[in-house]
Amino acid sequence: MTARHEQIxxxxxxxxxxxxxxxxxxxxxxxxxxxxHGVSRGTVRQAVAALTAEGLIGSRQGARxxxxxxxxxxxxxxxxxxxxxxxxxxxxxxxxxxxxxxRPATPEDAARLHLAxxxxxxxxxxxxxxDGEPVLVERTVYADWISPAVEPLDPDCAxxxxxxxxxxxxxxxxxxHVIDAVAAxxxxxxxxxxxRTSPLLRVRRVTTTHDGRPxxxxxxxxxxxxxxxxxxxxxxxxPLVRTTAG
Amino acid sequence: MTARHEQIxxxxxxxxxxxxxxxxxxxxxxxxxxxxHGVSRGTVRQAVAALTAEGLIGSRQGARxxxxxxxxxxxxxxxxxxxxxxxxxxxxxxxxxxxxxxRPATPEDAARLHLAxxxxxxxxxxxxxxDGEPVLVERTVYADWISPAVEPLDPDCAxxxxxxxxxxxxxxxxxxHVIDAVAAxxxxxxxxxxxRTSPLLRVRRVTTTHDGRPxxxxxxxxxxxxxxxxxxxxxxxxPLVRTTAG
DNA sequence: CAGTGGTCTAGACCACTGT
DNA sequence: CAGTGGTCTAGACCACTGC
Numbered sequence: 001m002t003a004r005h006e007q008i009x010x011x012x013x014x015x016x017x018x019x020x021x022x023x024x025x026x027x028x029x030x031x032x033x034x035x036x037h038g039v040s041r042g043t044v045r046q047a048v049a050a051l052t053a054e055g056l057i058g059s060r061q062g063a064r065x066x067x068x069x070x071x072x073x074x075x076x077x078x079x080x081x082x083x084x085x086x087x088x089x090x091x092x093x094x095x096x097x098x099x100x101x102x103r104p105a106t107p108e109d110a111a112r113l114h115l116a117x118x119x120x121x122x123x124x125x126x127x128x129x130x131d132g133e134p135v136l137v138e139r140t141v142y143a144d145w146i147s148p149a150v151e152p153l154d155p156d157c158a159x160x161x162x163x164x165x166x167x168x169x170x171x172x173x174x175x176x177h178v179i180d181a182v183a184a185x186x187x188x189x190x191x192x193x194x195x196r197t198s199p200l201l202r203v204r205r206v207t208t209t210h211d212g213r214p215x216x217x218x219x220x221x222x223x224x225x226x227x228x229x230x231x232x233x234x235x236x237x238x239p240l241v242r243t244t245a246g
Numbered sequence: 247m248t249a250r251h252e253q254i255x256x257x258x259x260x261x262x263x264x265x266x267x268x269x270x271x272x273x274x275x276x277x278x279x280x281x282x283h284g285v286s287r288g289t290v291r292q293a294v295a296a297l298t299a300e301g302l303i304g305s306r307q308g309a310r311x312x313x314x315x316x317x318x319x320x321x322x323x324x325x326x327x328x329x330x331x332x333x334x335x336x337x338x339x340x341x342x343x344x345x346x347x348x349r350p351a352t353p354e355d356a357a358r359l360h361l362a363x364x365x366x367x368x369x370x371x372x373x374x375x376x377d378g379e380p381v382l383v384e385r386t387v388y389a390d391w392i393s394p395a396v397e398p399l400d401p402d403c404a405x406x407x408x409x410x411x412x413x414x415x416x417x418x419x420x421x422x423h424v425i426d427a428v429a430a431x432x433x434x435x436x437x438x439x440x441x442r443t444s445p446l447l448r449v450r451r452v453t454t455t456h457d458g459r460p461x462x463x464x465x466x467x468x469x470x471x472x473x474x475x476x477x478x479x480x481x482x483x484x485p486l487v488r489t490t491a492g
Numbered sequence: 493c494a495g496t497g498g499t500c501t502a503g504a505c506c507a508c509t510g511t
Numbered sequence: 512c513a514g515t516g517g518t519c520t521a522g523a524c525c526a527c528t529g530c
Contacts, residue, residue, distance in 0.1 A: 003518065023360075024458050029496060040520045045497085053299075058420055060456055061497050062527030068420055068458040174304055174314055175479040180470040181427035181445040199427040199445035210304055212270050212314040224426040224448075231477070233421035247526095249499065275515060286501045291516090307516050308508030 005046035008037055012051060016067055026064035027057060055232025081172070082128055082136065083159030091130045097155035098191075099125040102147075112206055112217045113143045122147035127191050135226040137191050140218040146170065173210040177203050179229065182221065192223050199224060251292035254283055258297055262313055272310035273303060301478025319476055327418070328374055328382065329405030337376045343401035344437075345371040348393075358452055358463045359389045368393035373437045381472040383437050386464040392416065419456040423449050425475060428467065438469050445470060 015021055028036070033044045048065060051057045058066045086093035104118040113121070121141050128136040142150050149168050150160070157163055164170045182202045189196040200221040207215050261267055274282070279290045294311060297303045304312045332339035348366040356363045367387050374382040388396050395414050396406065403409055410416045428448045435442040446467040453461050 005518075031496085040522090041497095042521090043519060046518080055420070055422065058456060058458065059497075060528080062495085063456070063529075064496070066457045068454065069422070171481065173481050174301070176301065176315075177477045177479065178474050179425060179447070179477065180474040181447040182470065183443075183445045197429075197443055199429045201425070201427040208314065210306055210309075211312045212304065224428065228424050228426035229477075231423045231425065231475075233423060235417070235419050251499075277515085286503090287516095288502090289500060292499080305516075306509080308514080309510075310515070 004037075004039055005043045005050075008033070008039070008044065008047035009050045012047060013056065013072070016051075016056060017071055019070070021067045023067050023070055025067050027067065029064060052234075055234070058234065081159055081161035082138075083162065086130055092132075093158050094129040094132065095156065095158050095160070096127050097124055097153075097157075098127060099123075100151070109141055109217075113141070113214045115143060119144050122150055124150070130226065133226070134192050135223045137188050137221045138218055139220075140216050142216045143214060146215055170215065171210060172207045172215060174208045174212065175205050177205045179203050181224075184221070188221055192221075194223060201227065201229075250283075250285055251289045251296075254279070254285070254290060254293035255296045258293060259302065259318075262297075262302060263317055265316070267313045269313050269316055271313050273313065275310065298480070301480070304480065327405055327407035328384075329408065332376055338378070339404050340375040340378060341402065341404050341406070342373050343370055343403075344373060345369075346397070346401075355387055355463075359387070359460045361389060365390050368396055370396070376472065379472070380438050381469045383434050383467045384464055385466075386462050388462045389460060392461055416461065417456060418453045418461060420454045420458065421451050423451045425449050427470075430467070434467055438467075440469060447473065447475075449475075 012027070021027060027033075027048070030041050030044045030048070033047075034041045037044070048057065048059070052059050052065075054072050056067070056069055056072060058068050080088065083093040083095070101123055102120040103123055105113070105115055105121050107117055109115070109121055110117045110119070115121075121144060124138075124140045124142070126138040126140070127134050128138060146164070146168070149164055149170075153160060153163055161172055165172075180202050182200055183197045184192065184194055184200050186196055188194075188200060189198065192200070194200075201224045203220045203222070204218070205220065206217045209215060258273070267273060273279075273294070276287050276290050276294070279294075280287045283290070294303065294305070298305050298311075300318055302313070302315055302318060304314050326334065329339040329341070347369055349369055350364040351359070351361055351367050353363055355361070355367055356365070359367070361367075367390060370384075370386045370388070372384040372386070373380050374384060392410070392414070395410055395416075399406060399409055407418055411418075426448050428446055429443045430438065430440055430446050432442055434440075434446060435444065438446070440446075447470045449466045449468070450464070451466065452463045455461060
């Protein structure tokens with residue numbers, strides 16, 4: 001069922017975490033790994049490419065691959081909803097809707113969601129928590145074609161993503177996240193139990209379907225003492241982009 | 247001597263940016279692209295894998311690849327230093343050292359740099375700017391084995407990375423970045439020309455050589471109105487994709 | 493210099509999508 | 512159902528690293 005290259009990747013990750021290949025150690029050669037697992041070199045290369053993308057190992061032509069880290073940090077490698085992300089860390093996600101209303105699309109809304117201006121759009125204000133502690137204020141705007149499915153959801157629904165998928169088959173397939181920092185406003189401060197003007201980590205994101213059609217966009221503000229983001233970087237390639245303000 | 251798969255990737259990027267494949271459009275099949283470029287399917291797959299990693303296109307088994315975005319922000323692909331990144335965006339980077347001193351390694355320093363506690367370490371406080379405007383306060387700690395090469399550098403040196411490479415052949419090959427937000431302290435505020443307690447985007451990073459040996463670690467604080475970070479995401483082999491609508 | 497990773501080929505079969 | 516991407520093989524040559 002699981003692909004052969006994924007099995008090999010999993011085994012390598014385990015061996016690294018076990019300390020069999022400590023940080024700085026060199027991995028076996030591709031041909032050696034291929035022989036050991038009874039697969040072709042191409043399959044081994046698929047496996048090690050995954051670890052390289054995760055920042056676990058480094059790779060240079062002519063030299064053996066080198067272990068860079070003993071464990072994988074929780075990053076943006078895979079798109080997860082807040083609920084899924086919390087679960088992956090072994091914590092319980094909560095959610096509560098505080099306000100829900102329709103407003104005509106601003107030019108900004110229209111541009112981000114690829115819709116006409118003035119289209120009535122569903123705005124939702126949510127607070128989300130980890131293990132009962134509030135860590136995130138979420139201001140989401142939904143595309144008009146999905147809002148009928150969002151509106152009737154339970155205000156305490158822990159995973160909107162999952163409920164929408166169950167109800168409509170909708171898949172949140174892609175996300176673009178822009179990360180910066182803002183000062184907590186009066187409302188943010190009250191909801192997150194921090195002082196006003198206290199720094200918050202802001203993520204503005206647009207989520208789309210498989211074919212790139214925008215489903216929602218959201219302004220998420222995290223308590224920086226509760227949540228941070230980790231990105232790995234290497235000469236050659238990385239998923240992060242640094243942008244100057246326009 | 248550019249690789250064939252990279253040429254094909256470049257051509258696809260151009261075609262997308264040209265609008266030949268607008269957002270939502272489907273790319274030609276792998277076999278079609280292979281025939282068109284006179285290469286094997288494997289080479290085409292290398293090319294489209296690059297675009298997928300960049301978030302430019304989406305990919306699902308059984309369906310044609312789909313264009314998700316028409317352009318990419320300035321990527322800091324080659325793990326660019328601040329100076330190199332600024333140059334790539336057509337802006338001028340400046341740098342100024344404000345303080346430089348040795349301090350014994352704290353337990354935190356020792357852990358991050360893989361050195362013994364109490365080792366004297368070079369601490370450098372720098373302000374960096376774009377087109378003359380200060381946007382970043384950088385507090386860097388260098389490993390003991392590289393600090394002799396850092397210490398004598400010109401305080402106004404725009405690119406420490408480049409100078410170190412020229413002087414010692416050192417390569418900054420990997421970086422791990424942890425992103426959160428902090429309030430500007432009195433010193434940060436003065437240096438960046440913002441109010442005290444104003445929110446700053448903080449990136450704590452460790453930079454290593456090819457073999458994972460830490461070279462430096464740094465606490466970088468950006469003015470969030472000047473710099474932000476972008477991450478592209480795609481759903482992986484997630485149960486959400488596989489389950490069917492209820 | 494031998495060893496290693498990067499690139500590329502020309503097949504093959506399977507799982508999944510869309511019509 | 513045909514079309515398409517995901518996986519895999521068994522070769523080959525080249526560029527680079529490290530001794």
